[in-house]
Amino acid sequence: xxxxxxxxxxxxxxxxxxxxxxxxxxxxxxxxxxxxxxxxxxxxxxxxxxxxxxxxxxxxxxxxxxxxxxxxxxxxxxxxxxxxxxxxxxxxxxxxxxxxxxxxxxxxxxxxxxxxxxxxxxxxxxxxxxxxxxxxxxxxxxxxxxxxxxxxxxxxxxxxxxxxxxxxxxxxxxxxxxxxxxxxxxxxxxxxxxxxxxxxxxxxxxxxxxxxxxxxxxxxxxxxxxxxxxxxxxxxxxxxxxxxxxxxxxxxxxxxxxxxxxxxxxxxxxxxxxxxxxxxxxxxxxxxxxxxxxxxxxxxxxxxxxxxxxxxxxxxxxxxxxxxxxxxxxxxxxxxxxxxxxxxxxxxxxxxxxxxxxxxxxxxxxxxxxxxxxxxxxxxxxxxxxxxxxxxxxxxxxxxxxxxxxxxxxxxxxxxxxxxxxxxxxxxxxxxxxxxxxxxxxxxxxxxxxxxxxxxxxxxxxxxxxxxxxxxxxxxxx
Numbered sequence: 001x002x003x004x005x006x007x008x009x010x011x012x013x014x015x016x017x018x019x020x021x022x023x024x025x026x027x028x029x030x031x032x033x034x035x036x037x038x039x040x041x042x043x044x045x046x047x048x049x050x051x052x053x054x055x056x057x058x059x060x061x062x063x064x065x066x067x068x069x070x071x072x073x074x075x076x077x078x079x080x081x082x083x084x085x086x087x088x089x090x091x092x093x094x095x096x097x098x099x100x101x102x103x104x105x106x107x108x109x110x111x112x113x114x115x116x117x118x119x120x121x122x123x124x125x126x127x128x129x130x131x132x133x134x135x136x137x138x139x140x141x142x143x144x145x146x147x148x149x150x151x152x153x154x155x156x157x158x159x160x161x162x163x164x165x166x167x168x169x170x171x172x173x174x175x176x177x178x179x180x181x182x183x184x185x186x187x188x189x190x191x192x193x194x195x196x197x198x199x200x201x202x203x204x205x206x207x208x209x210x211x212x213x214x215x216x217x218x219x220x221x222x223x224x225x226x227x228x229x230x231x232x233x234x235x236x237x238x239x240x241x242x243x244x245x246x247x248x249x250x251x252x253x254x255x256x257x258x259x260x261x262x263x264x265x266x267x268x269x270x271x272x273x274x275x276x277x278x279x280x281x282x283x284x285x286x287x288x289x290x291x292x293x294x295x296x297x298x299x300x301x302x303x304x305x306x307x308x309x310x311x312x313x314x315x316x317x318x319x320x321x322x323x324x325x326x327x328x329x330x331x332x333x334x335x336x337x338x339x340x341x342x343x344x345x346x347x348x349x350x351x352x353x354x355x356x357x358x359x360x361x362x363x364x365x366x367x368x369x370x371x372x373x374x375x376x377x378x379x380x381x382x383x384x385x386x387x388x389x390x391x392x393x394x395x396x397x398x399x400x401x402x403x404x405x406x407x408x409x410x411x412x413x414x415x416x417x418x419x420x421x422x423x424x425x426x427x428x429x430x431x432x433x434x435x436x437x438x439x440x441x442x443x444x445x446x447x448x449x450x451x452x453x454x455x456x457x458x459x460x461x462x463x464x465x466x467x468x469x470x471x472x473x474x475x476x477x478x
């Protein structure tokens with residue numbers, strides 16, 4: 001490491017190299033507290049040339065590196081071991097170009113997601129990627145993990161918002177493909193290889209993103225469902241009746257609302273009678289050809305008449321809409337006050353969401369009587385956050401010790417229904433064993449071949465996403 005440190009000091013300003021333990025702490029903490037980084041060196045390059053130079057220095061010294069954005073990941077993808085170098089991209093934070101006519105924005109990896117949303121809005125455009133950590137997560141990390149969020153139903157995941165990518169490859173060369181083209185059939189779509197690779201194939205340094213007309217109409221409602229199965233019928237009404245304006249359709253359980261109202265300031269139940277299940281939905285449109293208020297009214301009327309919903313509250317102002325969304329956000333925050341929580345980020349076919357929730361809830365309750373399932377999330381695209389709060393009388397540490405066992409019980413149910421154990425949070429290090437257990441062996445072999453071809457020395461974020469070549473995991477014993 002001394003030789004590498006000397007080379008890094010030739011490349012970077014001393015202020016851009018962190019070796020002090022206290023100063024390094026924000027880069028070593030993992031958001032959920034399940035893992036802890038141990039890196040001895042954090043570098044903060046200011047431009048692409050410096051990223052290239054850092055990569056070449058690490059390659060020369062055979063030292064592995066871990067790219068890091070806002071460090072808001074939930075699977076340990078940016079956690080570094082001792083002897084590894086963390087490459088923080090936060091100082092690559094320029095918006096290089098915004099083309100209103102082409103509806104594109106070329107941005108550097110360290111730009112904070114919320115800042116990009118604002119920059120688009122200032123140009124009377126809309127960048128739809130939106131998630132809970134948007135005030136601190138960075139676009140490079142969003143792309144490296146193929147982030148999802150609340151607008152996937154209409155706009156798709158992060159990878160569907162990207163037209164071009166710039167990245168430093170493991171040999172130090174720059175892959176630059178920042179075009180703003182929506183049609184480009186000139187061979188392999190290499191950007192899609194890098195998106196979702198979690199820094200194992202290259203360090204994303206910039207991207208050209210799609211923009212959309214700014215939605216000057218928006219309406220939000222909270223609807224109480226007859227039962228869980230009604231969420232699917234209600235979704236069909238909302239999609240067919242919205243004229244393509246439905247952007248969010250979020251499932252919320254009663255226990256989640258109770259957590260939010262109990263612990264989070266500003267959260268209160270807008271309905272006089274409690275219900276077991278709710279859906280929070282939003283419609284957005286641009287221009288005056290469509291009136292989203294009329295569309296929502298018709299959707300709710302149809303669902304009421306069909307008996308799929310039993311009550312509804314429609315926001316009549318932006319503040320009321322924010323209050324309804326605060327319940328959705330407060331559901332997550334409120335769980336923290338209820339003791340230990342074992343979490344899952346899964347997806348199944350939309351039609352099978354109710355079956356999954358019922359089956360998985362029964363399975364975990366049999367294993368841990370008194371466990372409190374709190375399944376919520378993006379039912380419109382089949383992504384459910386199947387979170388489990390500890391039994392009230394159970395010791396939190398003892399409950400969290402069951403994390404892996406409970407994960408397998410839940411993920412086995414997901415696999416039986418044709419789903420995925422990772423919908424939008426990525427794999428990182430927390431789900432490596434699941435890759436062995438559930439991923440198609442041929443797909444794993446192809447991924448390993450690509451990794452060896454691009455990173456033969458295994459220096460880019462080793463141990464993440466795909467199992468290490470020398471790992472021997474006995475999945476039959478689980």
